[in-house]
Amino acid sequence: MTVVADLSPELAPKLAVELGLKPSEYDHVVEILGRTPTITELYMYSLMWSEHCSYKHSRKALRMFPTEGPHVLQGPGENAGVIGVGDGWAVAFKMESHNHPSAIEPYQGAATGVGGIIRDIFTMGARPIASLDSLRFGTLDKARQRYLFEGAVAGIGGYGNCIGVPTVGGEVYFEEAYEGNCLINAMSIGLMREEDLMRAVAAGPGNLVLLIGSTTGRDGIGGASVLASQEFDERAEDKRPSVQVGDPFEEKLLIEACLELLRGDLLVALGDLGAAGLTSSASEMASRGGVGLDIDVTKVPQREPNMKPFEIMVSESQERMLAVVEPDKLDAAMAVCAKWGLRSTVIGQVTDTGRFVVREGETVVADMPAATLAHDAPIYDPAMERPAYLDEVAAFDPHTLSHPESPEALAETLLGLLASPNICSRRWIWEQYDHQVMTNTVVLPGGDAAVLRIGDTGRGEMTDRAIAVSSDCNGRYCYLDPYTGAQIALAEAARNVTCAGGEPAAITDCLNFGNPEKPEVFYTFYEAIRGLSDACKAWTIPVISGNVSFYNESFGNPIYPTPTVGLVGVLDHVDQHCTMDFKDEGDVIVLVGESYDELGGSEYLKVEHGLVTGAVPSLDLELEAAVQAAVRDGIRSGLIKSAHDCSEGGIAVALAESCIAGDIGADVHLHDELPAVSSLFGESQSRIVVTCAEDDADALVESLIAAGVPYSVIGTVGGDRLAICERLSVSLDDLRDAYEPTLEALVHGELQSEELHEG
């Protein structure tokens, strides 16, 4: 087989550099091929060996993660990880970034982020049942940030609402560090029977390669290398043509058609076309199966005239799937696609050569060993250097500041925190998302974690089981201390799921960092992975899927290290779930855990003093596990009526949120010897505020003593004020007025965050 020689040995290395390959990487391509590569081959290698597709800078560090556990059915390496949740039901989930496209075109960037991760889920054979979105922007004082935020929320809603998958949770933070580079991390969760688990492994020479869904255009060409693997500068606007455009209607049809194809046992393999399009999907499928593929680009339905083979091979047009079908099942498979109004076209076949051959009619435009695209990318061991600022910030002593002391001043501070964009109500966001379709959302957004009943609504079996899901990461902590900060991200996700009654089972992660080729950035990455891994091992919570997003910088400034954690927990009985709202007059409030004098990295320091500094709260892994286990036991036994974790804003904000959610006040005594601001607003970890009926208080306390966890009985539910004895007293109306309206006012430019800080 002769390959077209469309590049001279002089021109090829120049094109390689332009496409983002390093000279050494180009040499390696030549070595693999034993000749000068063709244009198509160079494009394919440059994309598959880009950071986004190959994880060449992160792969070694990621090996630290524990990936196995009793629940795990599929670990990392597939389109998504899968865990068993009991009675033969399995849950597939993964989180992925779409930061760079969103920073350029927020609506389409966020929408296609949701679309891409959902395809990863139904590729595994699971019906998508929930989405979560973890967002980061600069402060909303600037019109550009408001545009990005509003556009991203509209894009997530526009796509998710249309395809009928509820968006049940997520988080958002506003920090200057994300101003030039917002973060859009989308997580999708799918449900299936264990026996329906599908893997994207091509097999059986002679089988046919079927392309299903949208036509192929020039949109998103080189998206993975152009956008995701480079930093931003003032030329970012020029990159707009690299952003893909989504069609949620087509995706909805793809979900239904693909699930029908899989249930009908009509496919050998199924994969979605994401970053690097056909190239990535086909080469990964082939290399996993140890087979070859022979594809003819003239067979690919094209959206525009005169597309070059390399354009067809790397196009990132959305809503396309690649399937491998046995010849005798082809008619049946194509009939299912036609029923759903979807295009399906045979574009090639599986071979036994192990080679990935691309033809344009009779002309061979690429011919390479399939496995080298997917697995032979170089693996780097980037240099690390501990950034000097870490010691500086850790040495900061918050006691050198002057703090509010009078009850009036402390009340004002609490109201300022409740109105802070990082704490205030997220209602404005989640009311734009359909969070109830499928009618399995038992606990709606706005609480610690969403709870979803497990069952095939309207199609089949319903069960008593449920999952609780949460995504979390306080990037400020990770900036101040990447090791502990990453552990706190996991601790908080697990605590949130615990507060809903869920037993943490496994996580996915989305690791957002700056340029890994900068030693100081890579140090923060490595430390965050190490921290997360140590905590995962200590709590036996495996990492089953994930994504790395590097080069999140603008004008040379990296974002805060942001290793977002998406956690899924399991409830054996959906009736044993719990919510954060205070329930009834006279209920007893108990703090499980202990408060320390820890103000470093707190929202209080930021809001009251404009500072992001200090030592982050300490995290005792054993204590955290014990506190969570004790609270889960209390929820299961029915003693605990409400549970809410203490996070940003400390216990005062946690109490206020439970009051607002329950529309009832509380009378609280905090029995600590701490300075007032540390006691109220310090963000010590491993603390959960729970309530129980007065008659159950003794039993709850006994259970906490038996569990060996610190606790204190701190008050009772009732009245229409939050009164924290000797420290502050605020009416329920004032709490609500501070908490509810901020986000919408900021989005509309009616409020500047400085006004908030002035109280």
Place this chain on the structure above:
Amino acid sequence: MRFGVVVFPGSNCEQDVVGACRYLGLEAEYVWHGDTSLDGFDAIVLPGGFSYGDYIRCGAVARFSPVMNEVVRFAERGGPVLGICNGFQILTEAHLLPGALLRNRGLKFICRRVPLRVDGSCDWLDLPLGTVLEVPINHNEGNYTCDAATLERLNANGQVVLRYCEPDGSSAEDGSAPNGALDDIAGICNERGNVFGLMPHPERVVDPLSGGTDGQPFLTTVVRKLAEVAG
């Protein structure tokens, strides 16, 4: 008694309606949009979602689906037809109900549980007037509108079955509709009372686990009425 729940390409609440029926012990089956017969069904539901991606206009393409000819004939014979959300939009496009649904005031999608007041009755809902129900809305185009003569006729005939209201059942002076709907209209029926369209999603509040039971009468009433007729 058998419900038929129509599935258009892009429908996404069909499984919720069937799930709600089954929860209530009622028989319900899916009807493919390409089908040309409704034989064996006693009541038809057009569910929510984004039929044909809501491209052109919500419901504008779906009304041309083959099954819609049958739905129109079924309705003309007096068969009960319920359109929920996108289904309501399709019913107005098919001229089985008057008026149209515009984009929400504020141009934002709204997913929220809202209070509704019963201001009329039809084959699908027959509760004491003034009853307040809590049912979620979930739409981008729920801003009902019609011309003045039509509004007068709707009111005169008692065809406005549901209005958005305040939690105590009153109407706010500047309107209680979160989407800006004309005269706070959330749901209307035809003159005969057998075709009913509403923007809120009663199927989401049938099983108490998903947050309430106020949606149950929307499915049980028609069963009772059909039994009365048959009886």
